[in-house]
Amino acid sequence: xxxxxxxxxxxxxxxxxxxxxxxxxxxxxxxxxxxxxxxxxxxxxxxxxxxxxxxxxxxxxxxxxxxxxxxxxxxxxxxxxxxxxxxxxxxxxxxxxxxxxxxxxxxxxxxxxxxxxxxxxxxxxxxxxxxxxxxxxxxxxxxxxxxxxxxxxxxxxxxxxxxxxxxxxxxxxxxxxxxxxxxxxxxxxxxxxxxxxxxxxxxxxxxxxxxxxxxxxxxxxxxxxx
Numbered sequence: 001x002x003x004x005x006x007x008x009x010x011x012x013x014x015x016x017x018x019x020x021x022x023x024x025x026x027x028x029x030x031x032x033x034x035x036x037x038x039x040x041x042x043x044x045x046x047x048x049x050x051x052x053x054x055x056x057x058x059x060x061x062x063x064x065x066x067x068x069x070x071x072x073x074x075x076x077x078x079x080x081x082x083x084x085x086x087x088x089x090x091x092x093x094x095x096x097x098x099x100x101x102x103x104x105x106x107x108x109x110x111x112x113x114x115x116x117x118x119x120x121x122x123x124x125x126x127x128x129x130x131x132x133x134x135x136x137x138x139x140x141x142x143x144x145x146x147x148x149x150x151x152x153x154x155x156x157x158x159x160x161x162x163x164x165x166x167x168x169x170x171x172x173x174x175x176x177x178x179x180x181x182x183x184x185x186x187x188x189x190x191x192x193x194x195x196x197x198x199x200x201x202x203x204x205x206x207x208x209x210x211x212x213x214x215x216x217x218x219x220x221x222x223x224x225x226x
Contacts, residue, residue, distance in 0.1 A: 008079030008222060010040045010215075011072035013094075014190070015061040015085040018050040021191045025084050025211055028193050032215040041076050043068040051191065053156050054128040058087045065090030069098065080218040084190045086124070086210060087132050101221035105190060105210035106136050108217040113184040113208045114142040120208070121147040121177035123170050124188035125156040133188060147180040149188070160191065167195050171202055178205045186210065 012029050014022040026042035033040050045064035049057045065083060069090070072078055080101040083091045088104030095102040113120035120142075122133055130149045137146050152159060152169035159166035170192065174185045184206040187196035196209045 011078035012082045013043045013068045015065045032212045061089035069094040082214045086188045103214045103217045105214045108214040109186045109210040112213040118183045119145045120184040121182035122186045122188040123150045123173035125152045147182045150177045
C-alpha cells in the first residue's frame with residue numbers, strides 16, 4: 001500500500017555505515033512515500049560498523065544516529081525522521097532533539113504486528129541481538145502476544161553475501177514462528193527488506209516489513225499533527 005501524503009520530505013537514517021544498505025532502504029521507502037513531489041532522503045552514519053550485529057554495536061550507533069539526524073534537519077528540514085535499524089538506536093534521543101515525528105522501524109513493525117492483540121514473532125539473522133529485540137518488544141508493551149525470536153542457521157555476514165540462502169533460512173525461521181502460533185512475523189532487520197518482500201507470498205502468516213510500516217506510522221503521526 002502506497003502512503004499518500006502532502007509534499008513532505010522524509011529523512012531515513014541508516015545507523016550503520018554501509019551506503020549500499022542506505023540506498024536500498026531509501027528506495028524501498030520511496031515506493032511507500034510517492035505523493036507528488038515528496039522525497040525520501042537517505043543519511044548514513046558516519047562511524048561505526050557496516051552492520052549492527054550485537055548489543056555493543058547497537059549502543060554505539062546512538063551518537064552517529066543523532067549526528068545524522070542533525071545533518072538531516074539542517075540540510076533538508078524533513079517533515080519526519082525514520083531510524084532504519086530494527087533495534088531503534090537513538091530513536092528516543094533524536095525524538096527529544098527534534099520538533100518533527102521520529103519513528104523507528106522496530107517500533108513501527110512491533111506495533112503493527114501486535115495490532116488488535118495478534119500473536120507475533122520475529123525472524124532474524126542476528127543471534128547476538130535476541131536479547132535486545134526481546135527488550136524492544138517489552139519496551140513497547142507488546143510482550144503478551146510475542147512468540148519469540150526465530151533465528152537462521154547462519155549469521156548475518158554469511159547470509160548477506162548469499163541472498164538465496166538468506167531467503168531459504170529466513171523462510172524456515174518464519175515457518176517455525178508460525179508453528180509457535182504467530183499470526184504475524186516481523187522480518188527483523190533493515191538490510192533484510194528485499195527478502196521480506198519475497199516472503200510475503202510464501203507463508204500463510206502476515207509478513208511485517210519494518211520500513212513500509214515505518215512509512216505508514218509517519219503518515220499517521222503527520223495526520224495527527226494537522
